[in-house]
Amino acid sequence: MAKRLLYFNGLAILGVMLFHGTGWGFVAMFSWAARYQGATAVPFSQMGSPAYYALRAIEQLVAATIPAFLFVSGYFAAFAAGRSGMIAWRVVWGRVKKFLPPYFFWGVIALVMLAIQGIIFTPWRYLVSFLTGDMTPAYYYVPLIIQFYAISPFLAPLAKHHWRLLLLAAVLVQLAVQVAQMGVIMRWDMPAVFGFIAAWPKWFFPVRILWFVLGMVVGFHLSSFKEVLTRWRWALLALALLLLPSGILEWEWLLQQSGQPWVDHRETVLDSVYAVALIFAFLGFDQARLPGVKLISDLGSKAFGIYLAHIPVMEVVARGTYHVTPGLLAYQLPFAVLVALVSLVIPLLLMNFIDLLPPIRRYYNYVFG
Amino acid sequence: MNHETILLEYIKQELLRGRKSDLKVEDDLLSNGIIDSLGILQLVAFIEERFHIQVPDEDVVFENFQSVKVLSDYLAKF
Numbered sequence: 001m002a003k004r005l006l007y008f009n010g011l012a013i014l015g016v017m018l019f020h021g022t023g024w025g026f027v028a029m030f031s032w033a034a035r036y037q038g039a040t041a042v043p044f045s046q047m048g049s050p051a052y053y054a055l056r057a058i059e060q061l062v063a064a065t066i067p068a069f070l071f072v073s074g075y076f077a078a079f080a081a082g083r084s085g086m087i088a089w090r091v092v093w094g095r096v097k098k099f100l101p102p103y104f105f106w107g108v109i110a111l112v113m114l115a116i117q118g119i120i121f122t123p124w125r126y127l128v129s130f131l132t133g134d135m136t137p138a139y140y141y142v143p144l145i146i147q148f149y150a151i152s153p154f155l156a157p158l159a160k161h162h163w164r165l166l167l168l169a170a171v172l173v174q175l176a177v178q179v180a181q182m183g184v185i186m187r188w189d190m191p192a193v194f195g196f197i198a199a200w201p202k203w204f205f206p207v208r209i210l211w212f213v214l215g216m217v218v219g220f221h222l223s224s225f226k227e228v229l230t231r232w233r234w235a236l237l238a239l240a241l242l243l244l245p246s247g248i249l250e251w252e253w254l255l256q257q258s259g260q261p262w263v264d265h266r267e268t269v270l271d272s273v274y275a276v277a278l279i280f281a282f283l284g285f286d287q288a289r290l291p292g293v294k295l296i297s298d299l300g301s302k303a304f305g306i307y308l309a310h311i312p313v314m315e316v317v318a319r320g321t322y323h324v325t326p327g328l329l330a331y332q333l334p335f336a337v338l339v340a341l342v343s344l345v346i347p348l349l350l351m352n353f354i355d356l357l358p359p360i361r362r363y364y365n366y367v368f369g
Numbered sequence: 370m371n372h373e374t375i376l377l378e379y380i381k382q383e384l385l386r387g388r389k390s391d392l393k394v395e396d397d398l399l400s401n402g403i404i405d406s407l408g409i410l411q412l413v414a415f416i417e418e419r420f421h422i423q424v425p426d427e428d429v430v431f432e433n434f435q436s437v438k439v440l441s442d443y444l445a446k447f
Contacts, residue, residue, distance in 0.1 A: 094403075
């Protein structure tokens with residue numbers, strides 16, 4: 001089971017590529033429609049088209065990717081604690097300092113790309129960007145995971161000795177966040193505290209705490225979970241398959257109720273249940289033969305580097321298409337898949353290039369982690 | 370080559386990419402940030418392929434992967 005987590009990480013990074021690819025697909029569908037429909041393009045006229053639902057289906061399918069990454073990280077926080085159940089601060093620092101150079105490297109590239117587009121910040125704003133990861137929509141993950149490692153020494157004894165209580169607390173916190181966010185979308189009249197919770201940014205650890213805690217709990221109590229998950233694996237898979245279309249319907253309903261033409265996708269309660277079912281089903285099918293083990297596990301080992309590097313590449317590919325071959329933007333599904341594929345291949349080529357050149361090979365970890 | 374030498378070489382070349390050529394068998398792999406969580410999994414995959422053994426999940430624990438020496442001692446049991 002544990003050894004499959006590398007493969008799971010590989011699936012998760014493929015999911016991230018597709019998720020961000022579909023994001024650009026929606027940009028092409030709505031914001032860039034005039035580029036292929038002409039000046040008469042009607043905003044959001046393609047809402048509800050087959051391409052729209054195809055992109056939504058992909059987005060929903062891969063909704064478990066960030067939970068999967070955090071789960072794997074939590075699992076290995078438990079690993080680092082060992083049988084003592086204590087995580088040494090130097091282990092935390094050892095982990096955090098590996099994240100920083102690649103994050104800084106790619107963060108600077110993202111900020112330079114913004115500057116090229118005329119978006120220049122004050123020094124204070126640049127500092128805030130690095131602290132929150134908001135130089136791109138995806139880099140929040142790095143401050144988020146650093147926070148989780150920073151609190152892991154406090155979580156570890158709880159995950160080992162009081163895991164039910166910890167899990168319940170994590171479920172309640174995440175539930176509160178998701179209900180509050182849903183309330184904002186639906187314009188519910190909520191108590192002030194929910195308005196406060198809904199404003200928590202995605203880089204703030206309570207927003208995603210369940211996944212890291214779940215990984216830690218499973219890591220500490222593997223044999224107990226293994227037995228249960230193996231027994232219930234088919235039910236878990238069925239639940240995940242059932243929740244996939246339910247999640248799409250839920251989001252459509254939310255969108256309709258919100259009265260807005262578009263709301264950026266965020267994790268809902270159903271998405272969370274789907275992610276739990278999918279993660280547990282994967283772990284439950286421990287003995288199943290998986291396709292492309294070597295290839296996907298290899299991607300899993302490079303996931304952090306791919307995650308950071310694909311964002312600027314994706315931006316260049318998408319904007320390049322806008323300028324060079326705008327006709328392709330009319331075919332949002334192939335466009336999204338193409339953007340995802342190219343943005344996976346280019347970082348991999350770059351990784352292999354650096355890996356094969358002895359004079360610069362030693363700097364690989366500073367660029368890709 | 371014995372386990373220690375093979376593991377040391379793999380970690381230096383594949384996981385550290387020649388960054389820390391003075392790695393010793395007693396060095397604490399996790400506490401010193403030499404390898405991370407995914408590195409542990411890569412190491413397990415390498416061990417299984419190279420030494421033709423199956424490392425049970427229950428044995429993928431910090432106590433068996435603390436250093437190259439500890440890991441070699443664990444592998445000697447197979």
